[in-house]
Amino acid sequence: MKNKDSISHVTGTSIYIDDIITRSDTLHGVIFASQKAHGKIISIDYSEAEKLEGVERIFTFKDIKGENQIGGIIQDEALWAKDEVHYAGQPIALIVAKSSFIARQARGLISIEIEEFKVITTASEAKEKKLFVSNPRHFSIGNTEEAFNECTYIFEDVTFTNGQEHLYLETQGCYVCPEENGHFKIYSSTQGPTILQKIAARVLGIPMYQIEVDVLRLGGGFGGKEDQATSWGVMAAVAAQHLNVPIKIILDRHDDIKFTGKRHPYESSFKIGLTKDLKIHAFEADFLQNSGASADLSPAVAERTLFHATNCYSIKNVHTSVYPCKTNLPPNTAFRGFGGPQGMFVIESAIAKAAHQIGVCKSIIQKKNLLQENDIFSYGQIAKNVETENSWNLAMELSNFSIIKEEIKQFNKNNKYIKKGMAIMPITFGISFTNTSMNHARALVHIYLDGSVGISTAAVEMGQGVNTKMLQIASQEFGIDASKIKIESTNTTRVANTSPSAASSTTDLNGKALLKACIVLKNRLINIAARELLSDKKDLKFENNYVINLTQTKKISWEELITIAALERVQLSEKAHYATPEIYFDKKAEKGHPFAYHVYGTSVTTITLDCIRGTYEIDQVDIAHDFGKSMNLDIDLGQIEGGLVQGIGWMTLEEIAYNKEGILTSNSLSTYKIPDVFAVPKKINIKAIETNGNDLAIYKSKAVGEPPLMYGIGTYFAIQDAIQNFNPNYEQKFHAPFTPEKVLLALYES
Numbered sequence: 241m242k243n244k245d246s247i248s249h250v251t252g253t254s255i256y257i258d259d260i261i262t263r264s265d266t267l268h269g270v271i272f273a274s275q276k277a278h279g280k281i282i283s284i285d286y287s288e289a290e291k292l293e294g295v296e297r298i299f300t301f302k303d304i305k306g307e308n309q310i311g312g313i314i315q316d317e318a319l320w321a322k323d324e325v326h327y328a329g330q331p332i333a334l335i336v337a338k339s340s341f342i343a344r345q346a347r348g349l350i351s352i353e354i355e356e357f358k359v360i361t362t363a364s365e366a367k368e369k370k371l372f373v374s375n376p377r378h379f380s381i382g383n384t385e386e387a388f389n390e391c392t393y394i395f396e397d398v399t400f401t402n403g404q405e406h407l408y409l410e411t412q413g414c415y416v417c418p419e420e421n422g423h424f425k426i427y428s429s430t431q432g433p434t435i436l437q438k439i440a441a442r443v444l445g446i447p448m449y450q451i452e453v454d455v456l457r458l459g460g461g462f463g464g465k466e467d468q469a470t471s472w473g474v475m476a477a478v479a480a481q482h483l484n485v486p487i488k489i490i491l492d493r494h495d496d497i498k499f500t501g502k503r504h505p506y507e508s509s510f511k512i513g514l515t516k517d518l519k520i521h522a523f524e525a526d527f528l529q530n531s532g533a534s535a536d537l538s539p540a541v542a543e544r545t546l547f548h549a550t551n552c553y554s555i556k557n558v559h560t561s562v563y564p565c566k567t568n569l570p571p572n573t574a575f576r577g578f579g580g581p582q583g584m585f586v587i588e589s590a591i592a593k594a595a596h597q598i599g600v601c602k603s604i605i606q607k608k609n610l611l612q613e614n615d616i617f618s619y620g621q622i623a624k625n626v627e628t629e630n631s632w633n634l635a636m637e638l639s640n641f642s643i644i645k646e647e648i649k650q651f652n653k654n655n656k657y658i659k660k661g662m663a664i665m666p667i668t669f670g671i672s673f674t675n676t677s678m679n680h681a682r683a684l685v686h687i688y689l690d691g692s693v694g695i696s697t698a699a700v701e702m703g704q705g706v707n708t709k710m711l712q713i714a715s716q717e718f719g720i721d722a723s724k725i726k727i728e729s730t731n732t733t734r735v736a737n738t739s740p741s742a743a744s745s746t747t748d749l750n751g752k753a754l755l756k757a758c759i760v761l762k763n764r765l766i767n768i769a770a771r772e773l774l775s776d777k778k779d780l781k782f783e784n785n786y787v788i789n790l791t792q793t794k795k796i797s798w799e800e801l802i803t804i805a806a807l808e809r810v811q812l813s814e815k816a817h818y819a820t821p822e823i824y825f826d827k828k829a830e831k832g833h834p835f836a837y838h839v840y841g842t843s844v845t846t847i848t849l850d851c852i853r854g855t856y857e858i859d860q861v862d863i864a865h866d867f868g869k870s871m872n873l874d875i876d877l878g879q880i881e882g883g884l885v886q887g888i889g890w891m892t893l894e895e896i897a898y899n900k901e902g903i904l905t906s907n908s909l910s911t912y913k914i915p916d917v918f919a920v921p922k923k924i925n926i927k928a929i930e931t932n933g934n935d936l937a938i939y940k941s942k943a944v945g946e947p948p949l950m951y952g953i954g955t956y957f958a959i960q961d962a963i964q965n966f967n968p969n970y971e972q973k974f975h976a977p978f979t980p981e982k983v984l985l986a987l988y989e990s
């Protein structure tokens with residue numbers, strides 16, 4: 241099935257928040273934020289701004305009727321700063337005016353005096369001062385101390401991975417309409433409608449039922465709208481509560497980049513020990529997460545770093561720690577991979593270091609240590625249906641590895657100033673929210689009198705194609721054309737108490753709930769069909785808009801069946817709830833079975849490096865990926881390509897820069913470079929591994945949203961490989977992104 245949104249996207253008729261036709265009395269909000277990263281607010285003068293023609297009112301913490309508190313996991317974040325500011329970009333007030341243009345003008349008229357405090361921008365500084373947003377966590381298996389004594393080789397080093405701007409095409413925004421009796425309808429570009437509903441109720445001081453959140457679709461989220469779409473919706477709701485008119489907030493790109501958190505930068509260190517036959521016998525890592533000024537999702541992101549710290553390698557003795565460090569940056573947040581990529585970069589760096597020091601190819605150590613069936617992860621889950629070796633072998637085949645490797649060798653021999661490099665990146669990623677209680681979803685299905693169907697779930701469409709997959713499920717179960725089915729907007733009144741669309745689990749969770757509801761309806765309808773067709777229920781099939789008796793070639797049309805059912809007062813609506821079975825996690829012991837299943841795959845990346853300029857091109861990426869039994873290969877291939885390129889951007893070009901004062905200097909698209917058409921691989925080959933899928937994946941079609949981002953990590957090591965082919969004096973560094981500037985320095989260091 242084609243992506244159901246493709247025609248409206250291409251013709252420009254898809255509706256995003258800014259396209260909603262607004263009431264004529266709508267006012268517009270612009271956020272006044274701190275320009276200092278840390279300090280005490282001495283005074284603020286709003287009088288000039290308030291005098292500006294068209295300014296309606298300026299809202300601050302004083303206007304909050306409930307709690308000035310938007311923290312999710314930990315309640316440590318104010319909606320609007322009261323006495324102190326903790327990062328540049330922290331909201332202080334909302335200016336509401338006749339237009340956003342006027343509101344922005346007014347913003348320039350506000351004067352503020354701040355007594356500046358010391359600014360901390362790095363995780364290591366924060367750790368030294370013992371500033372954390374939440375407690376450190378430690379995962380352990382075996383005994384690393386003893387194991388290191390048994391190792392022939394031991395290597396240690398430090399690594400750094402920078403943050404990453406989400407750069408969803410649709411900036412953050414919301415439109416809030418007051419309704420009668422103090423109720424509010426919030427249209428929001430959020431991955432988490434319930435989070436927004438809950439926090440808006442908390443801040444406004446009203447029950448959740450007075451707030452209805454509605455989400456049609458997002459112009460991309462990538463994790464950046466899991467928690468951080470909330471505050472805009474809440475601010476607008478506070479203004480609507482006071483003014484009783486609709487309020488709209490759409491952040492412009494500059495505001496969006498400056499105000500919102502990003503992927504967490506990590507400063508990490510590792511110690512890896514290998515036996516003489518190159519088995520990784522012990523691994524230790526400390527991860528310093530730059531969490532930003534408040535917790536946001538950082539504790540959960542930190543946890544996932546530990547879950548993925550050994551990637552898809554079999555290591556018996558592991559000890560890893562993560563420290564969520566409190567700094568004066570915007571609170572960093574979910575970003576595709578959710579801490580996993582940061583963990584995986586470190587183990588790959590450790591292997592690269594060991595390989596170089598020992599004098600073997602990195603792939604030899606990788607290959608020797610690939611995860612095997614029934615291996616135990618450091619968190620206690622037993623690896624099942626492992627496809628690591630399988631994907632590795634297939635990727636070798638797909639890329640013609642041994643031939644290409646020889647060609648690269650020859651090429652590098654024959655070329656002085658152009659070098660090629662290559663790297664292999666096997667991955668595994670756990671599917672489920674790491675917080676077990678979040679792994680459930682609901683669906684609501686209405687069959688209307690004319691046989692058309694309306695479906696509501698908690699799934700938020702953000703470009704990943706989940707609505708198309710929901711459509712496929714209902715269409716397949718009922719055996720009717722997709723044109724008879726509508727996927728409704730995601731709405732907290734129709735489907736309540738939902739988890740955000742995240743953790744790559746949206747299709748699994750919501751799809752399973754939808755499937756359950758459809759099956760109940762089918763069972764109800766089949767009784768009628770059996771009677772009408774004088775057939776046994778088990779001989780009936782829902783197919784091609786009919787219920788057909790296969791043995792007697794009798795059939796009844798879907799519409800006819802629904803007409804009869806309605807006349808006989810049969811319930812044509814159904815809701816269902818699905819909670820992932822089998823999963824649990826004991827946070828005291830740091831052991832359990834947190835994931836429904838794992839996704840596997842391997843990429844092979846080859847690059848060409850211009851050793852005069854320090855620039856590089858990615859020639860080819862070959863990927864063998866475990867889709868299970870993909871229910872929509874077109875969409876899933878799109879997810880692989882998008883994830884890969886996003887991972888490449890993180891590893892190569894995208895350089896977030898804050899100065900010492902904690903001011904974001906990479907604050908626009910002229911100073912923050914994301915991959916363009918020249919930066920993407922010239923060729924991407926993707927092959928599906930033939931697997932049985934997994935019963936906890938909907939239709940055995942495994943989750944695909946986040947895992948492919950981590951194929952991009954291979955790019956870093958392919959560039960490193962090319963540099964090593966040019967400069968024998970280059971001392972390995974593990975400091976991403978590997979921008980052309982850094983590459984050039986590496987090429988000529990002595």
Ligand code: MTE
Pocket residue numbers: 460461462463575576577702703704706741742743744745746747879882943944945946
């Ligand atoms: N693909 C597109 N086009 N846009 C997005 O915002 N988000 C990613 C991934 N793929 C995203 C995307 C992230 S961070 C996640 S968690 C998953 O999609 C969420 O959707 P899923 O659970 O349906 O895979």
Ligand code: HPA
Pocket residue numbers: 466537540544574578672673674675678742743744
């Ligand atoms: N992944 C993504 N988002 C989340 C998670 C997770 O594991 N836990 C809470 N939010």
Ligand code: MOS
Pocket residue numbers: 431461462463464466574575576577578741742743744946
């Ligand atoms: Mo994705 S980072 O779980 O929204």
